[in-house]
Amino acid sequence: MDEREISQAVIGRLPRYFRYLGELKDEGVERISSQELSGLMKVTASQIRQDFNNFGGFGQQGYGYNVEYLYYEIGRILGLDRQHNFIIVGAGNLGRALGNYMNFERRGFIFKGIFDQDPDLVGRQVRGVRVMAMEDMDRFIRENDIDIAVLTLPKAGAEAVAERLAEDGIRAIWNFAHVDLNLPEGIQVENVHLSDSLMKLSYNINRYMKEQEKH
Amino acid sequence: MDEREISQAVIGRLPRYFRYLGELKDEGVERISSQELSGLMKVTASQIRQDFNNFGGFGQQGYGYNVEYLYYEIGRILGLDRQHNFIIVGAGNLGRALGNYMNFERRGFIFKGIFDQDPDLVGRQVRGVRVMAMEDMDRFIRENDIDIAVLTLPKAGAEAVAERLAEDGIRAIWNFAHVDLNLPEGIQVENVHLSDSLMKLSYNINRYMKEQEKH
Numbered sequence: 001m002d003e004r005e006i007s008q009a010v011i012g013r014l015p016r017y018f019r020y021l022g023e024l025k026d027e028g029v030e031r032i033s034s035q036e037l038s039g040l041m042k043v044t045a046s047q048i049r050q051d052f053n054n055f056g057g058f059g060q061q062g063y064g065y066n067v068e069y070l071y072y073e074i075g076r077i078l079g080l081d082r083q084h085n086f087i088i089v090g091a092g093n094l095g096r097a098l099g100n101y102m103n104f105e106r107r108g109f110i111f112k113g114i115f116d117q118d119p120d121l122v123g124r125q126v127r128g129v130r131v132m133a134m135e136d137m138d139r140f141i142r143e144n145d146i147d148i149a150v151l152t153l154p155k156a157g158a159e160a161v162a163e164r165l166a167e168d169g170i171r172a173i174w175n176f177a178h179v180d181l182n183l184p185e186g187i188q189v190e191n192v193h194l195s196d197s198l199m200k201l202s203y204n205i206n207r208y209m210k211e212q213e214k215h
Numbered sequence: 216m217d218e219r220e221i222s223q224a225v226i227g228r229l230p231r232y233f234r235y236l237g238e239l240k241d242e243g244v245e246r247i248s249s250q251e252l253s254g255l256m257k258v259t260a261s262q263i264r265q266d267f268n269n270f271g272g273f274g275q276q277g278y279g280y281n282v283e284y285l286y287y288e289i290g291r292i293l294g295l296d297r298q299h300n301f302i303i304v305g306a307g308n309l310g311r312a313l314g315n316y317m318n319f320e321r322r323g324f325i326f327k328g329i330f331d332q333d334p335d336l337v338g339r340q341v342r343g344v345r346v347m348a349m350e351d352m353d354r355f356i357r358e359n360d361i362d363i364a365v366l367t368l369p370k371a372g373a374e375a376v377a378e379r380l381a382e383d384g385i386r387a388i389w390n391f392a393h394v395d396l397n398l399p400e401g402i403q404v405e406n407v408h409l410s411d412s413l414m415k416l417s418y419n420i421n422r423y424m425k426e427q428e429k430h
Contacts, residue, residue: 008415011415011418011419012411012415014414014415014418015408015410015411015412015414015415016395016408016411018414019393019410019411041395042395077418078414078415078417078418078421079414079417079418079420079421080414080417082417082421084417084420092312093311093312093315093316094312094313094316096308096312097307097308097309097311097312098309098409100308101308101309101409103393103410104410104413107410107413107414107417108417109413109417147420148416148420171420171423171424172416172417172419172420174412174413174416178234178318180231180256180257186423186427188416188419188420188423190412190413190415190416190419192407192409192412193230193231194313194316194407195230195234195318195319195322196227196230196231196234197230197389197405197407198319198322198324198389198405199229199230199233199293199294199295199322200223200226200227200229200230200293200405201363201387201389201403201405202293202294202295202297202299202322202323202324202387203226203229203292203293203294204226204387204403204405205294205299205362205363205386205387205403206293206294206297208386208401208403209386212401
């Protein structure tokens with residue numbers, strides 16, 4: 001098994017498996033077949049088996065998968081058995097909302113610091129964490145074992161900050177800025193382009209309306 | 216040309232074309248070849264031509280595409296020539312952050328109302344819009360030509376609210392709740408599962424670290 005060759009499409013589906021298995025576990029379900037999981041998740045059983053085969057198959061027997069084992073194994077593959085410390089760069093509405101979001105902590109993502117260039121925001125508290133000035137960011141990253149930076153900045157400043165974060169040794173950027181980042185190979189980037197997602201919704205609304213007009 | 220057959224993968228790439236073309240337009244660029252656009256966007260020129268051929272090709276000539284024409288055509292295809300009124304259901308941190316986000320308005324997405332079941336939140340202002348009680352939602356949707364509902368609720372309440380929104384005649388749900396919604400066919404759903412995105416990032420950090428350890 002060589003995890004390096006697993007496609008990002010498969011990886012993108014793992015969190016959803018993890019979510020469904022967590023719910024099954026909480027409901028006390030002990031075993032589940034790929035057919036049952038397929039019915040729940042509305043993907044084919046063969047897709048599920050193919051996805052799981054990338055990781056050795058997780059020991060599906062005639063009577064199905066062990067839910068708890070599968071949940072913990074997928075969590076481990078997702079790296080949720082390690083703690084990840086993160087900072088937020090940009091203490092505007094979205095940055096503060098993400099700082100206040102408690103669910104990340106349950107998965108081992110720990111909110112350590114938040115930074116902004118606006119002196120009016122510096123000193124405010126976000127869930128007990130004080131907003132710091134941008135000058136303090138580089139030292140803070142090095143001293144606090146930060147591996148993820150959440151970028152909630154306007155597009156204009158985002159690229160320069162991302163390069164600075166790369167120099168500070170950050171491992172990953174969760175990018176909410178409306179720009180594509182070009183960073184050195186070892187830095188993982190995951191984009192959440194909210195406007196793009198809203199435009200896709202708008203496309204689908206209008207396509208559906210046009211179809212209805214035809215009938 | 217039959218837009219119904221265009222895959223969601225192609226649709227998902229349109230907002231990114233739109234974003235790059237908007238920047239080129241703002242920089243005063245009048246024409247661009249698929250090769251130049253390919254270099255900028257880091258996708259192959261043949262991918263760009265294939266994507267655009269779904270919409271008739273946009274009249275690429277020897278000397279490239281007309282940037283302004285292409286920008287407006289893609290905007291029109293995305294439905295950005297129409298106004299879309301939206302409400303936000305759930306006035307917690309994320310809901311308020313999205314209400315405060317001005318950029319959606321520039322694209323024709325107009326923030327009309329925000330609702331919460333928490334009496335402590337009702338009456339507060341989010342960018343000049345008063346938080347209303349959940350009892351007022353159904354009437355508000357019918358009277359204010361609302362077509363998009365943004366769901367920023369905890370998982371537990373999300374499904375029941377989504378069904379209610381469907382009955383109220385909403386056209387689309389932009390779903391930030393950590394649950395998959397099962398709704399009637401005509402209702403468009405676009406999911407933004409933030410935790411899923413963060414887990415994918417965590418996977419990629421750990422995979423990279425393991426690779427480094429091997430060398």
